[in-house]
Amino acid sequence: VEIDQWSRVPRYQQLADILRVRIEAGEWAPGDLLPSENRLVQETGLAKNTVRQALGVLRESGHVVTIPTRGSFVNPDFRPGE
Amino acid sequence: VEIDQWSRVPRYQQLADILRVRIEAGEWAPGDLLPSENRLVQETGLAKNTVRQALGVLRESGHVVTIPTRGSFVNPDFRPGE
DNA sequence: TTTCATTTGTCCGTATGTATT
């Protein structure tokens, strides 16, 4: 899944959407560890701040829970299909 | 202290004035660390660029010294009551 | 116990684009 550099949709929003779709598709189960911020930076080519902003969107939507020094996890209370 | 969204005084100037008054009142001592840019963004609701512009005013007036990656401090040479 | 790499968090610096006044 790729970020469209030329889209009018902000890149952090694009990344958040991509991850949300993959979470809702069950690619990661509730409680699963998501790729680290650095990993996402490498995979997307986005800046760290931009990746963090994307994860912030998913935290606010309740899809993700982040634990400092550990990582970001799919919300254990997330119910696939919601 | 609040920013007046409808004032004809630029918001960056309003914020600069507010911080200058507080500095001159001794709320922060010379050498003290001021609130971070992000904190000021949160507290004022202004954009980051606007907050930075306000701090720029205070740097030019000599009230504030900014150290990259560290923060903005009350000029150690500032003499309250000037 | 100590060291080290990993990871998130918190910052500042800079630039670009857009919209409004």
Add this chain to the structure above:
DNA sequence: AAATACATACGGACAAATGAA
């Protein structure tokens, strides 16, 4: 046209906590 303001995006430095070796 110019100043103001916001949103977005990238880059970099550094701190703090965790866990593994």
